[in-house]
Amino acid sequence: MNAMPSSCRHPCSAHRFVLSLALGALAGCAAGPDYVRPAIPVNAGYAHQPMLAAREAGRPEPPLDAWWSGFDDPELDRIVGRALAQNLDLAAALARVEQARAAAREAGARLAPQGSLDGQAAREYQSTKGTLGEIASNLPGYRRTQTLETLGAGASWELDLAGGLHRGAEAARAEAEAAEASQDGVRVMVAAEAADSYFQVRGAQERLRLAQQQIDTEAQLVDLVGLRLAGGLATARELAQARALWLQARATLPPLRIALAQQLHRLDVLMGVTPGAYAAELQAPGADFSVPAVGADGGPQALLRRRPDVIAAERRLAASNARIGVAMAEYYPKVSLGGLLGVESLHSGSLFSSAAFQPQAVLGLHWRLFDFGRVDAEVAQARGANAEALAQYRQSMLRATEDVENAMVSLAELETQHRELRDEVAAHQQARDAAQDAYKGGAASLLDVLEEDRQLLASRDQLARVHADDARAAVSLFRALGGGWTGSAVQPTEGAVAGR
Structure with missing residues (x-):
């Protein structure tokens, strides 16, 4: 079995990290x-x-x-x-x-990339003694009964x-x-x-x-x-x-x-x-x-x-x-790309307005150093x-x-x-x-x-x-002898010795 070069096994610097990303993207290097x-x-x-x-x-x-x-x-x-x-x-x-x-x-x-669709409609009677309620209750037009509507389509892909x-x-x-x-x-x-x-x-x-x-x-x-x-x-x-x-x-x-x-x-x-x-x-x-x-x-x-x-x-x-x-x-390191196209609104009827639109792009990195x-x-x-x-x-x-x-x-x-x-x-x-x-x-x-x-x-x-x-x-x-089935499409072992 052929092992990979030592440079592919022990990354230890930012330069090697960048190099590994480039080689992986261009050559599809598999560990x-x-x-x-x-x-x-x-x-x-x-x-x-x-x-x-x-x-x-x-x-x-x-x-x-x-x-x-x-x-x-x-x-x-x-x-x-x-x-x-x-x-x-x-x-x-x-x-x-x-x-x-x-x-x-x-x-x-x-x-392959993964996609998802999420939606939620939540109705809440907010406490005025909580952190958000106590601050918001002092603002003009505050209403304790609130409706939060969200809808989003997201995608993610680990490279x-x-x-x-x-x-x-x-x-x-x-x-x-x-x-x-x-x-x-x-x-x-x-x-x-x-x-x-x-x-x-x-x-x-x-x-x-x-x-x-x-x-x-x-x-x-x-x-x-x-x-x-x-x-x-x-x-x-x-x-x-x-x-x-x-x-x-x-x-x-x-x-x-x-x-x-x-x-x-x-x-x-x-x-x-x-x-x-x-x-x-x-x-x-x-x-x-x-x-x-x-x-x-x-x-x-x-x-x-x-x-x-x-x-x-x-x-x-x-x-x-x-x-x-x-x-x-x-x-x-593991690098992932993510994106979200979503809308969110506290006001009924305005969920699909331009003001409620909130897209998001994510570049993720995880490395067990x-x-x-x-x-x-x-x-x-x-x-x-x-x-x-x-x-x-x-x-x-x-x-x-x-x-x-x-x-x-x-x-x-x-x-x-x-x-x-x-x-x-x-x-x-x-x-x-x-x-x-x-x-x-x-x-x-x-x-x-x-x-x-x-x-x-x-x-x-x-x-x-x-x-x-x-x-x-x-x-x-x-x-x-293995009789009783049609036989395998798997080829015999390469290099098998025909005699000893």
Whole structure:
């Protein structure tokens, strides 16, 4: 950031004062450093991006601003669209943007002259014991009942020779842009949270379906053992063991129902309605969604214009830089021009006469010469806030890159786990069928069948959970990349390093 010359920072004489007025009028000198986006070192690509290359082959890649369409699930599209239209956090963020834009307009309006119109009509029964009444009562024609009528149009204008108002308007515009980026960040969050909750709902429903299927299978086994016991081919212990496994499978239902209800309530709140409002729409089984490819073109440098939190941090940094100029402008005198065209009369009917006309012109000067270091302290505080904003901007970029790397690892590893679990479930199903056939023929014990049932239930439940987690990992990666909005018009940071 470029600092101003020392001559612009410490005026201390009448000659310097006159010189500063001339330079300010001719060149529009603005106090404080001009903002330059800081360079942030970034890698050319993501460390774990090669892990996704194999899974992305042949898969469609949805547009980043509407990534949820890539899952080929109409219900998901409807839920995300409804959340983006009705979410209350997003509505609050929009209200904050309107406030920030209004503050920016107000700061910009301070640069222009201000006009006003004032009028007054006052009727008074004057005391003859007061200062004015006691003197005036001795004059001929004095009347205690008086009417004072005034009307005036005035204008004033602060010349902003040091540029403090310009810096204030610059800071307000940057803060409005930060609020807009934060709103986009809420949009990204809402879309991702809605999709994440939706996939948890579908995962819980699938796990419930599998659990019920397993319960039905265990019930059939209990019936089989009961028949064998009646025929003298089984023992009461075997029947108790079969019932225990059946009850164990039934015990898995309540936690899954709790998780399902909680996610349905979460979805309703994300869609801005009372919990339970849309639950009935999701009772039917959903489409068999597919996880799309996730494009990460542009590498970490693309996060500078895609991640709303990074954009907002950079805009707050620009605002804090302008605030330094606002503070430094207090080193300089403030000059204002004012004028008033007015009329005043104590006699009704003569308000608009030439005798009642009283124009006024004002040249104002305000200069904080002796404030015992207050301006120095304000400048130091503004510089400290700027240093804090710079650290937060750099940290936001590091966290953004961390989010992407973590999401990439999760997605790639869950894809691998999902493939292996499918093979595991097929193997357990084959082993379970073989064990039951052997038990029917008397070649295997009931314990063998029960063990295979337990392992099959666990592997099928884990497969359903990992399938949902796989989709959730893709959602996390889309969110980490800043997907869910149209993108920023803010250009990437100048001088950003493409590699280290």
